Amino acid sequence: MTKQSQKPITTQTPPQSSSIGGKISHNKGLYEEAIENQGYNIFIEKAIKCPCKSKGTDSALPSCSNCRGYGWVFINKVQTRGIVHSMNLKTEFKEWSETNLGNASLTIRDVNKIAFMDRITINDGETIHSQRLYPYHDKRRNEIYAAAIYDIVEMQELYLFDGSDNKLVLLQQDVDYVIRDNFVILDNKYISKNDFLGLHLSARYTHRPQYHVMDITRDVMVSQIRGFGINGDLDMPVNAMIRRSHYVVDEENLEGNLILDNSYLGDDMTGCKIKQPTNLTTTPISNAQVDLAWLDNSDNEAGYIVERSTNNKDYLQLSILAADVSTYSDTTVVASTSYFYRVIAFIADGSRSLYSNISGTTTPV
Ligand SMILES: [Zn+2]
Numbered sequence: 331m332t333k334q335s336q337k338p339i340t341t342q343t344p345p346q347s348s349s350i351g352g353k354i355s356h357n358k359g360l361y362e363e364a365i366e367n368q369g370y371n372i373f374i375e376k377a378i379k380c381p382c383k384s385k386g387t388d389s390a391l392p393s394c395s396n397c398r399g400y401g402w403v404f405i406n407k408v409q410t411r412g413i414v415h416s417m418n419l420k421t422e423f424k425e426w427s428e429t430n431l432g433n434a435s436l437t438i439r440d441v442n443k444i445a446f447m448d449r450i451t452i453n454d455g456e457t458i459h460s461q462r463l464y465p466y467h468d469k470r471r472n473e474i475y476a477a478a479i480y481d482i483v484e485m486q487e488l489y490l491f492d493g494s495d496n497k498l499v500l501l502q503q504d505v506d507y508v509i510r511d512n513f514v515i516l517d518n519k520y521i522s523k524n525d526f527l528g529l530h531l532s533a534r535y536t537h538r539p540q541y542h543v544m545d546i547t548r549d550v551m552v553s554q555i556r557g558f559g560i561n562g563d564l565d566m567p568v569n570a571m572i573r574r575s576h577y578v579v580d581e582e583n584l585e586g587n588l589i590l591d592n593s594y595l596g597d598d599m600t601g602c603k604i605k606q607p608t609n610l611t612t613t614p615i616s617n618a619q620v621d622l623a624w625l626d627n628s629d630n631e632a633g634y635i636v637e638r639s640t641n642n643k644d645y646l647q648l649s650i651l652a653a654d655v656s657t658y659s660d661t662t663v664v665a666s667t668s669y670f671y672r673v674i675a676f677i678a679d680g681s682r683s684l685y686s687n688i689s690g691t692t693t694p695v
Pocket residue numbers: 380381382383390391394395396397398399400401
């Protein structure tokens with residue numbers, strides 16, 4: 331006979347409540363709270379199959395201005411929150427491969443409907459991509475530019491090919507080129523020096539991690555509510571397997587030209603039910619106070635959330651404010667420090683607007 335442990339029992343599973351008949355009930359509110367609090371800021375874009383087709387094949391047309399041969403068109407960017415877990419669980423050396431690194435699991439609220447190939451962008455993360463660019467001369471705008479696959483957060487290196495016998499030429503940002511979203515726009519001096527077709531660039535830059543939905547592992551999961559006078563079904567969060575877009579298709583738009591935006595939602599309502607605050611300004615009042623002001627553009631907000639960062643990368647929630655508030659004093663700052671702020675509006679169901687502009691300031695000594 332095994333001797334019973336003498337250790338005291340400090341916790342105990344509570345007895346089954348007879349009133350709920352032992353049924354496990356899912357609490358939607360708790361799931362949604364977890365997504366809201368633990369999740370990343372993400373963008374979801376709907377994937378639409380491009381109707382273009384190369385003659386005699388099933389492939390998309392490389393010259394198609396809607397998809398550039400990708401075969402998919404991404405529309406109507408919506409900002410929401412989602413929990414992303416890495417699925418790279420196998421750590422044995424033989425299992426390591428680029429493809430494994432790209433898998434993740436995504437959990438979002440059931441209001442965010444997703445489908446195969448929808449594009450997910452994690453707005454809080456940063457990752458690196460290297461690609462070639464062959465700039466295109468837009469004669470109408472008199473600009474030389476090249477489109478990168480992703481919106482560029484920071485260009486790390488941009489090299490110009492200057493013949494196979496010469497060293498690559500490292501270009502200087504704001505001197506030789508500027509960045510606009512996913513575009514590298516070269517200085518006009520390159521128009522006179524070179525035929526635009528001859529410019530070959532290599533770019534290494536940081537961007538927001540981007541994924542495609544590969545498999546929806548849990549689509550509509552319904553939890554039943556019975557008892558307490560309630561009878562009904564509850565939609566539970568959606569879970570999907572997503573894969574880094576590098577590893578789905580490493581799509582280089584080698585001609586570096588524009589892809590048409592087929593979104594049919596206007597600029598100021600990119601799928602959001604609420605307009606974002608704009609014109610955020612910050613004023614250091616003293617070494618212990620920064621005042622914020624913004625424009626309240628919505629008439630349906632339940633309130634505003636103010637977020638602060640010291641590196642313009644990792645933002646933390648500073649305060650939740652009531653509706654119609656358009657100023658805030660941050661009295662938790664310290665002297666001689668740089669702070670960045672952004673404000674977001676939310677409505678009663680928890681959905682959020684896009685973020686305001688980011689405004690930064692430095693407190694005096
Ligand atoms: Zn197409």
